[in-house]
């Protein structure tokens with residue numbers, strides 16, 4: 495069971511890392527800052543490829559997030575501040591990503607401000623999640639150093 499949880503966590507981290515990579519590749523910062531010029535990294539400058547990869551991985555992300563949300567509610571998991579903060583940023587990321595994907599569907603017309611707003615929410619949630627994970631990690635390291643293992647900063651099971 496512990497081994498299975500480890501595998502799930504690894505797959506989840508890999509999925510999030512791949513989404514972040516393909517997301518930033520669409521901006522397109524890897525071409526601008528010459529990362530794509532490094533042999534083997536040229537594909538990072540290919541918008542269409544990264545956009546398609548991002549959407550395919552995004553579908554898996556949405557399915558997992560929906561499953562975890564239902565499971566968390568059904569099991570009445572203990573709600574910690576860390577868990578709720580995570581749920582808020584992941585929820586914003588998933589919702590803005592889904593809405594942004596819907597806006598890209600052919601035959602639909604939205605005002606330009608809606609695109610910009612959704613992009614900003616999506617990017618903002620990405621940054622906020624990164625900052626939150628860093629803060630939680632730092633809190634965990636500090637708690638471990640002080641011998642306070644097992645306090646409220648532990649990663650909730652659902653994530």
Ligand code: HEM
Nearest residue numbers: 510513514517518552553555588591592594595613617620
């Ligand atoms: C870990 C989760 C995710 C991360 C870190 C992430 C990250 C990003 C980043 C950094 C961008 C570029 C933002 C910009 O151009 O301003 C982006 C764009 C986008 N993402 Fe995500 N994303 C995630 C999940 C999703 C999901 C679940 C979907 C929905 C299927 C999605 C759909 C999109 C779309 C449609 C775009 C816009 C592409 C365009 O400019 O046409 N993302 N994402």
